[in-house]
Amino acid sequence: LSHPNSVRARWDDAASGALIYEDESLYNYIAVRQWGSERHLKLNEGVGIHSVYHPDSLLSLGIWDYFLLAPLFRPGSSAPADIQEDRMLVIGLAAGTAPALYTDIYGPLAITGVELDPQIIQVGRQYFAMDRPNLTAIAADGRRWLLRQPADARFDLVLVDAYRPPYIPFHLTTVEFFALVRSHMSERGVLAINVGRSARNYALVDALSATLAQVFPTVFVVDEPGPPDDLGNSVVVATVQPTSLADFRSNAAALPTTLPAEFRSFVADAQEHVRRAAPPAEAVIFTDDRAPVEQVVHGVIVDFLVGE
Numbered sequence: 001l002s003h004p005n006s007v008r009a010r011w012d013d014a015a016s017g018a019l020i021y022e023d024e025s026l027y028n029y030i031a032v033r034q035w036g037s038e039r040h041l042k043l044n045e046g047v048g049i050h051s052v053y054h055p056d057s058l059l060s061l062g063i064w065d066y067f068l069l070a071p072l073f074r075p076g077s078s079a080p081a082d083i084q085e086d087r088m089l090v091i092g093l094a095a096g097t098a099p100a101l102y103t104d105i106y107g108p109l110a111i112t113g114v115e116l117d118p119q120i121i122q123v124g125r126q127y128f129a130m131d132r133p134n135l136t137a138i139a140a141d142g143r144r145w146l147l148r149q150p151a152d153a154r155f156d157l158v159l160v161d162a163y164r165p166p167y168i169p170f171h172l173t174t175v176e177f178f179a180l181v182r183s184h185m186s187e188r189g190v191l192a193i194n195v196g197r198s199a200r201n202y203a204l205v206d207a208l209s210a211t212l213a214q215v216f217p218t219v220f221v222v223d224e225p226g227p228p229d230d231l232g233n234s235v236v237v238a239t240v241q242p243t244s245l246a247d248f249r250s251n252a253a254a255l256p257t258t259l260p261a262e263f264r265s266f267v268a269d270a271q272e273h274v275r276r277a278a279p280p281a282e283a284v285i286f287t288d289d290r291a292p293v294e295q296v297v298h299g300v301i302v303d304f305l306v307g308e
Contacts, residue, residue, distance in 0.1 A: 017033035017034055017035045017040070018033065018034045018035075019031060019032070019033055020032050020033065020034045020039070020127070021123065021126075021127060023119065025117050025118075025119035025120070026117070026119075027116060027117040027119075028043045028044055028117055028119075028120065029043065029044050030042075030043060030117075030119060030120060030123055031043070032123060032127050037054065037055050037056055038052065038053065038054040038056075039052065039053040039054075039127055039128060040052055041094060041095045041120070041123065041124075041127075041128065043120075044164075048163065048166075049062070050094040050095065050120075050163070051094040051095030051096065051097045051124065051128055052064070052097055053095070053097075053127065053128040053129060055129070058104060058105075058260055058262050058263065059101070059262060059263065059266060060097055060101060062097075063194055063224050063233040063235065064097045064098050064101055064161075065101065065266060066192075066222050066224060066235045066270065067098045067101070067102075067159050067161075067192050067194075067235060068101055068102065068105055068106075068263070068266075068267075069192075069222060069235070069237070069248075069252075069267065069270060069274070070157055070159070070190045070191075070192040070235075070237055071083045071086070071106075071157065071190060071251075072248050072251040072252050072267070073190050073220060073237050073239050073243055073247065073248050073251075074188055074190060074239065074241070074243060074247065074251065075239075075241050075242070075243040075244075075247045076247070080105075080106050080107065080255075080256065080258075080259060083106040083107070083109060084106060084107040084108070084109050085109070086109045086110075086156035086157050087109070087110045087111075087112075087154065087155045087156050087157075087186075088102065088109055088110070088111045088112070088155060088156065088157040088158070088159070089111075089112050089113075089114070089146075089155040089157070089158045089159070089184075090111065090112070090113040090114065090158075090159045090160075090161070091114050091142030091143075091146075091158070091159070091160045091161070091162055091172065092114075092115065092142065092159075092160060092161040092162030092163065092172075093113030093114060093115035093120075093121070093124070093137060094115060094120060094124065094161070095120060095123060095124030095127070095128035095130055096113060096124045096128060096130035096132075096135060096137070097128075098159055098161065099111045099113055099130075099132065099134075099135045100128075100129070100130070100132065103132050103134060103135070105259065105260070105263050108132070108133070108134040109134060110134055110136075111134055111135045111136070112135075112136050112138065112155075113135055113136070113137045113138065114138050114139075114140055114141075114142045114145050114146075115137065115138070115139060115140075116139070116140070116141055116142075116162075117139070118139035121137045121139055124137070125137075142160075142162060142172060143171050143172060143177055143180065146180055146181065146184060147180065149184060151183075153184050154184060154185060154186045154189075155184055155185055155186065155189065156185070156186045156188055156189055156190070157189070157190055157191075157192075158181055158184075158185060158189065158190070158191045158192070159191075159192050159193075160172060160191070160192070160193040160194070161193070161194045163194070163196075166196060166297050166301065167293055167294055167297055168195070168204075168293055169293075170286070170291040170293045170294075171288070171291075173207075173208060173211065173286045173291055173293055174211065174286045174287050174288050174291050175211055175214045175215060175285065175286065175287050175288075176287065176288045177288075178191070178211065178212055178214070178215040178216070178238075179215050182215050182216065182240070185240055186240070187240055187241065188240065188241065189239070189240040190237060190238070190239050190240070191212070191216070191237070191238045191239075192235050192236070192237045192238075193208060193212075193235065193236050194233055194234075194235055195208050195233065195234050195235070195236050196231065196232075196233055196297070196300065197231070197232055197233065197234055197300060198230075198231050198232065198300050198301075198303060198304040199226075199227075199230060199231075199232065200303065200304075201299065201300045201303040201304065202234075203283075203284075203296050203299055203300055204293075204296050204297060204300055205221060205234050205236060205279075206279035206280060206283040206284075207279070207283050207284040207285070207286060207296055208236050208286075209221060209236055209277035209278075209279045209283070210279040210283040210284070210285050211284075211285050211286045212236060212238040212277075213238075213277070213279070214285060215238070216238035216239060216240065217239065217240075217241070217242040218238070218239050218241075218242050218243050218244070218276075219236065219237065219238045219239075219276075219277040220236070220237040220238075220239075220245070220248070220274060220275065220276055220277055221234050221235075221236055221237070221274075221275055221276075221277050222234060222235045222236075222237065222270065222273055222274050223273045223275075224273070225273055231300075231304055236277065245274065245275075245276060248271075248274060249271060252267050252268070252271055255267060284296060
């Protein structure tokens with residue numbers, strides 16, 4: 001999900017685009033809007049953008065591009081040829097923006113995408129070219145689906161992008177959930193989760209960072225740049241193996257010239273927005289018994305509105 005004040009959402013505000021699809025499923029009001037060849041998936045009240053399709057652009061120009069950095073946080077070399085051998089799990093598939101980016105940049109790695117709403121999967125196939133043969137789309141709740149997997153099922157990359165704006169479902173934010181995910185990750189595993197914030201209030205980012213640190217040895221934050229007075233997004237990254245910013249920078253510098261120049265330029269620019277997570281001591285740690293996600297999000301929103 002891209003927050004309402006991200007780059008693409010401001011374009012959306014400037015022109016509503018043509019409504020080319022709308023329907024109400026069991027879970028959502030679903031709308032697809034189009035500008036030229038570009039399409040956006042919007043749900044319910046229309047707060048945020050859940051997927052984009054732009055056949056004329058390699059990158060999404062949104063928060064999904066930052067998911068592409070996840071493999072570069074591994075210690076040691078992480079060449080594209082190695083990434084093609086990865087197995088990836090996406091919880092919160094929507095119309096498949098992140099899997100499309102990974103396939104176009106790194107190659108046809110095996111991707112399993114779990115999306116609660118089966119009608120969104122159909123919309124992805126019909127309007128967002130979600131037809132790559134390396135993607136298996138499954139209609140299910142991500143946590144429940146993972147609980148049903150064999151004990152030896154392993155993923156090298158896990159992306160979590162499950163929003164019901166402006167909230168993340170609480171059961172996808174807790175120590176117990178991340179421990180479940182960790183139990184299904186390989187020793188080279190990396191997890192990345194999309195988290196909303198304002199320019200001044202990182203309470204949700206800090207809470208997710210502190211929670212992930214209960215399960216993983218190293219946690220990083222990648223801040224999507226944007227205007228200082230806007231809501232925005234960060235990607236919080238956690239690794240199975242201890243790693244460092246030096247590992248990330250080394251992998252970024254070693255990207256081969258066979259990768260698209262647009263992507264290599266994006267990675268170079270993104271490096272200045274990557275930092276080691278340092279949540280304050282008072283940061284909330286979410287558990288199944290206590291996960292006040294809505295309270296934390298309300299604080300971010302109120303702080304943003306008061307500051308306007």
